[in-house]
């Protein structure tokens with residue numbers, strides 16, 4: 001048995017929960033848009049072709065903001081191709097994913113879908129093949145009320161009122177040699193600065209995300225952020241981070257500890273931002289948009305049915321990187337969400353990549369059903385319950401040994417306290433593959449009167465750590481009541497199964 005002691009104090013807070021932390025991502029890639037969120041002719045499609053079965057799952061999962069339309073796709077995309085009468089839109093080659101883009105779905109459709117889903121839009125512009133002029137035109141098209149060429153085109157295309165898109169990404173992964181229009185940090189930094197300036201001239205209320213490193217292992221990581229921000233610090237509001245993780249060579253214990261890497265990655269970017277701030281004598285803060293994160297099995301999968309990265313042959317919406325997530329992956333996703341929440345003072349936006357089918361918590365089949373992957377649950381519960389203040393926890397936990405990180409806390413936790421509703425939400429993973437964890441939670445300055453709910457995601461009774469939800473067994477991995485949860489002398493006592501993620505909601509009063 002592993003033991004851990006967690007202490008929370010209502011006066012030790014990190015900041016308020018940034019609701020944009022629970023973001024997602026819809027890219028024109030594989031079957032995320034086509035046969036994912038949009039499939040005219042599907043029995044559950046509405047008159048606009050939006051799959052209402054998928055929409056219901058999206059609403060249940062609760063993303064607050066959705067990044068669109070890419071991803072690598074955006075670096076070769078002409079936004080004008082996706083507006084106007086559908087029959088007049090050009091069919092194009094998408095070089096990033098080697099697929100055919102019909103443009104049947106574009107900006108207006110995404111705005112309508114977002115309103116239906118109740119999410120904020122985070123729009124990415126193309127700084128791979130395009131630049132300042134197209135970016136400012138798009139802001140004018142989307143946000144200017146009317147009376148100008150671009151805004152009147154929007155109105156002619158059926159949207160009288162501006163879309164009022166506040167959040168914009170200045171391109172995607174332009175540090176990566178795989179990106180269409182890959183740039184050096186100097187080239188990108190200057191372009192981002194000038195594009196940001198021109199976009200804010202059109203609409204000064206927008207918020208802008210500069211491209212950071214595509215992952216922590218990039219040879220330019222650190223110097224890229226430093227150079228880009230040295231150019232564009234005054235013009236931008238956020239710098240992006242991207243990270244994908246997977247289990248390597250069956251080393252599940254190291255995989256389960258990858259949030260240690262995520263923590264260090266975030267701390268490194270914060271240090272770089274603040275070094276540029278100090279050297280440039282800037283007064284405002286630039287914060288982080290962790291706008292792509294997830295588990296992604298980038299190695300090991302490459303079949304005709306499930307090709308890795310790009311499509312084999314020019315096809316519209318091929319099946320790309322449709323990873324099936326098991327119990328282990330879901331627990332890891334829970335620890336990533338904990339890491340993001342613990343850094344909520346500087347990570348103000350985060351997007352799990354992606355929303356449907358493509359490395360996604362929701363799966364759908366063409367003409368068939370839609371269902372929740374195992375990784376759906378930590379996201380859904382945290383988005384629903386993380387409210388109010390993020391608490392700074394003191395955690396004293398037994399360790400698990402990992403090859404990659406050495407000794408790591410077996411128990412990983414994050415928590416929030418909402419003074420208005422009088423609720424504390426605790427999100428806690430037991431990363432040990434072998435031992436249950438006996439956890440006690442001490443509350444200071446708060447007294448707990450009742451456990452409102454306690455749920456756990458773990459290995460099904462008749463399953464193993466690879467158990468997953470698939471089309472003909474859609475609810476194999478789900479949340480179930482955490483029976484071993486009790487308030488004893490004002491303290492919360494939990495017994496967490498090995499390899500599990502749990503969420504406990506307490507009713508509290510200030511003491």
Ligand code: AHR
Nearest residue numbers: 027071072073172173353
């Ligand atoms: O999310 C899949 C891809 O991963 C995105 O298109 C790209 O930005 C990243 O490399």
